[in-house]
Amino acid sequence: MFARENIEYEPVDLPDRVSLTDEEMLIEAQAFYDKMKRRHTVRDYTDRPIAREVIEDCIRTAGTAPSGANHQPWHFVAVSDPAFKKRIRDAAEEEERRFYDGGAGDEWLKALEPIGTNDHKPHLEDAPWLIVVFAQKWGEFDDGARFKNYYVPESTGIACGFLLAALHHAGLVSLTHTPNPMKFLNEMLGRPASEKPIMIVAVGHPSEDAKVPAVAKIKKPLSEILTVAE
Numbered sequence: 001m002f003a004r005e006n007i008e009y010e011p012v013d014l015p016d017r018v019s020l021t022d023e024e025m026l027i028e029a030q031a032f033y034d035k036m037k038r039r040h041t042v043r044d045y046t047d048r049p050i051a052r053e054v055i056e057d058c059i060r061t062a063g064t065a066p067s068g069a070n071h072q073p074w075h076f077v078a079v080s081d082p083a084f085k086k087r088i089r090d091a092a093e094e095e096e097r098r099f100y101d102g103g104a105g106d107e108w109l110k111a112l113e114p115i116g117t118n119d120h121k122p123h124l125e126d127a128p129w130l131i132v133v134f135a136q137k138w139g140e141f142d143d144g145a146r147f148k149n150y151y152v153p154e155s156t157g158i159a160c161g162f163l164l165a166a167l168h169h170a171g172l173v174s175l176t177h178t179p180n181p182m183k184f185l186n187e188m189l190g191r192p193a194s195e196k197p198i199m200i201v202a203v204g205h206p207s208e209d210a211k212v213p214a215v216a217k218i219k220k221p222l223s224e225i226l227t228v229a230e
């Protein structure tokens, strides 16, 4: 972590070295793909509670993500309190009404049609946990002096990816929600002006009749997303 005292380079032996055979590597790579392709973005939740420790461990995983100069420019607020969730839902739906009433523009709204989203966001109350992810635009030392953070969108994006993978690995489903604009979350959750809310991750168990949009499951083939220079 960035601190005034920690400015010397001190190499340590690589910990946790893994040594797989070529064959084991292929098996592991395929197994992880097989696991991750079963992650679905879900909007319909049951009220089955999830222990706080599970959420904490998933956020610990997110916190292991690489980041610019290792500044770890993120903060997570985990909300299970129903009154808080309702306030977040109400504020988000107010923003979303403007968005879906035309604020988004025709092209954006057309792009969302196959996803089936609208301004109705019951999952923000139904899901047992909401994890609000904040990106720290700058950092502050204990005396309040500011320091720069680097590659903040990239770093927080990677941390969010780790978080979604961890939640999936723990047998949970999630939804990345991005109310637009999201400034209301700073005030509501008491976060400083140095932090920018980047997404709300709803977390829980899928309801019996949970649906996902068919198009969301059509992924580009490898030939389209990969070019190899060998």
Ligand code: IYR
Binding pocket: 096, 099, 112, 115, 117, 118, 119, 177, 178, 179, 180
């Ligand atoms: N924030 C809105 C709109 C939305 C935008 C995109 I891009 C999506 O992939 C899905 C939704 C909402 O949450 O409904």
